[in-house]
Amino acid sequence: MRSRKKVVILGANFAGIACARRLSAHFDVTVIDVSGYFEFLPNIHELLSGVKSADVLRLPRRRLVETLGHSFVCETATEVETHAGYVETASGRRYAFDACVVAVGGVNNTFGVRGAEQFSLPFKSVDDCVAIAQRLRDLVTSGKNVSVVIIGAGLEGVEALGEILRGYRNHPGLAVHVVEGSERILTGRDARLGDDILQHCADFPVTFHLGESVASLTKTRVKLVSGRSLPSDVTLWTAGAKPSPLLFSSGLAPTANAWAAVTPTLQSCVAPAVFVVGDAAALPDPLSKQAYHALDMGAHAAGNVQRYFDGVPLKPFSRGLELGLIALGDVDTYLTVGRRIFAGPSLAAAKEIVFQANMARLDPPLGRSPAVGLGQRYWRGLHRLALPALRPAALRKSLSGLRVIAG
Numbered sequence: 001m002r003s004r005k006k007v008v009i010l011g012a013n014f015a016g017i018a019c020a021r022r023l024s025a026h027f028d029v030t031v032i033d034v035s036g037y038f039e040f041l042p043n044i045h046e047l048l049s050g051v052k053s054a055d056v057l058r059l060p061r062r063r064l065v066e067t068l069g070h071s072f073v074c075e076t077a078t079e080v081e082t083h084a085g086y087v088e089t090a091s092g093r094r095y096a097f098d099a100c101v102v103a104v105g106g107v108n109n110t111f112g113v114r115g116a117e118q119f120s121l122p123f124k125s126v127d128d129c130v131a132i133a134q135r136l137r138d139l140v141t142s143g144k145n146v147s148v149v150i151i152g153a154g155l156e157g158v159e160a161l162g163e164i165l166r167g168y169r170n171h172p173g174l175a176v177h178v179v180e181g182s183e184r185i186l187t188g189r190d191a192r193l194g195d196d197i198l199q200h201c202a203d204f205p206v207t208f209h210l211g212e213s214v215a216s217l218t219k220t221r222v223k224l225v226s227g228r229s230l231p232s233d234v235t236l237w238t239a240g241a242k243p244s245p246l247l248f249s250s251g252l253a254p255t256a257n258a259w260a261a262v263t264p265t266l267q268s269c270v271a272p273a274v275f276v277v278g279d280a281a282a283l284p285d286p287l288s289k290q291a292y293h294a295l296d297m298g299a300h301a302a303g304n305v306q307r308y309f310d311g312v313p314l315k316p317f318s319r320g321l322e323l324g325l326i327a328l329g330d331v332d333t334y335l336t337v338g339r340r341i342f343a344g345p346s347l348a349a350a351k352e353i354v355f356q357a358n359m360a361r362l363d364p365p366l367g368r369s370p371a372v373g374l375g376q377r378y379w380r381g382l383h384r385l386a387l388p389a390l391r392p393a394a395l396r397k398s399l400s401g402l403r404v405i406a407g
C-alpha cells in the first residue's frame with residue numbers, strides 16, 4: 001500500500017485554517033501553531049470598549065483541526081528545511097513533509113524606535129487588546145485626566161481610536177493623540193475616507209499629528225522627530241508589521257525585512273514543494289494584507305497541493321473583489337467595495353454579520369445535543385442572512401440608505 005502524502009501547515013489562523021479545511025483527510029496533515037486559539041483579528045479592537053470579550057473572538061485550534069481529520073501540534077516552528085523536506089519545532093521535533101504550507105502572518109514592527117518595545121502596547125492579538133483594555137479601564141476609573149497616544153493611523157489605529165471613543169468619550173479628562181508618519185490617515189485608500197473620519201473626530205477630544213514620526217518613547221511621553229513631546233498614560237503601537245523571522249532563517253525570504261516571494265501559483269520561488277499564503281506571501285502583483293485575501297489564498301493553496309501531488313498543472317491565484325468594512329466605534333462604519341465607499345452606522349450590523357458568519361463557518365456544530373441543534377439553526381440563519389447580503393442585487397438595496405463617500 002502506498003503511504004499517505006504528508007502535508008505540514010505552519011500557522012493556523014486565516015490562511016492556514018482555510019487551507020486545512022480544503023485539504024483532504026486522505027493526506028497525512030499536521031497543522032502547527034504556536035498558540036492554541038484561532039483569533040478573529042479584524043474585530044479585536046472591540047475588546048477596547050468591552051463590546052466583545054476575549055472568548056467570543058477565539059476558537060480552540062485543536063478542535064477546529066481535529067474535526068477535519070488532521071493533527072494539531074501547539075509549538076513554535078523554528079525552521080523549514082525546504083530541501084530535506086521537514087519542519088523543526090522549538091522542542092527539536094521534526095515533521096517530514098511532501099508539501100508544506102507556510103501561513104505564519106507577520107510580527108509587530110516598531111522600526112527600532114527607542115523605547116517602543118518597552119513602553120508601548122502592541123495591537124496584534126486578543127491578549128494585546130485585553131491588556132490595552134485593562135490599562136484604559138484602570139486609568140479611567142482612577143478619575144484622573146487620561147492621555148492616550150495611538151501610533152499609526154492605518155486600519156488598526158483608526159479602529160482602535162473608534163473603540164476608545166465608543167467606550168470613553170464621555171470621560172471628562174480624556175485626550176487622544178494620533179501620530180501618523182504620512183500626511184493623511186488610512187494611506188493607500190481613497191483620501192475622502194480619511195477626510196470623513198477626520199471630520200467626525202472634530203467633535204471629540206482627538207488631535208491628529210500627521211506627517212510626524214516618532215523619535216522615542218518613555219513611560220510617560222512620546223517624543224516626535226519634529227521636537228514635539230506628547231504626554232502619554234498609555235501608548236498603543238499600531239504602526240505596522242514585519243515578516244516572521246522564520247521566513248529568512250528558512251531561506252524563503254532573501255532578507256530579514258522581506259516577505260516570502262511566491263509564484264502566481266503560491267509556490268515559494270525557492271522551493272516548489274513549499275507554498276506560502278496569507279500575509280507572509282509576496283505575490284508578483286502585491287496584495288493588501290487582509291483576512292479575506294488570506295482565506296482565499298489558503299483555500300487556493302490546498303487545491304494546488306492536490307494538483308502538485310497529482311502531477312497536473314497548478315492554477316494561478318486570482319484575487320477577489322477588494323471588500324472592506326472599517327468601523328469607527330459607534331460613530332460610523334464604512335464599506336469599501338472596490339473604489340466605492342459608503343458610510344452609515346447601520347453598516348456596523350454588516351460587520352457583525354461578517355464576523356459571526358465567519359466564526360460559525362469555521363466552527364460548524366458537531367453531534368446531536370439541543371445546544372448543537374440551536375447552533376446549526378444559528379449557522380443556517382447566518383448563512384441566509386450573510387451570504388445573500390453580499391450578492392450584488394441585495395447589496396445595492398441595502399446600500400440605498402447610506403451616505404456615498406465615493407461612488
Ligand SMILES: Cc1cc2nc3c(=O)[nH]c(=O)nc-3n(C[C@H](O)[C@H](O)[C@H](O)COP(=O)(O)OP(=O)(O)OC[C@H]3O[C@@H](n4cnc5c(N)ncnc54)[C@H](O)[C@@H]3O)c2cc1C
Nearest residue numbers: 011013014015034041042077104105278279289290291294
Ligand atoms: C488589529 C487588526 C485589525 C485587522 N482588521 C482587518 C479587517 O478589518 N479586515 C481584514 O480583511 N483584515 C484585517 N486585518 C488583517 C488580517 O487580520 C490579516 O490579514 C490576517 O490575519 C492574515 O492572516 P494570516 O493567516 O496570513 O496570518 P495571521 O492571522 O497573522 O496568522 C498567523 C498564524 O501563524 C502563527 N505563527 C506565527 N509564527 C509561527 C511559528 N514560528 N510557528 C508556529 N506558528 C506560528 C501565529 O500564531 C498565527 O496564528 C486586521 C489585522 C489586525 C492585527
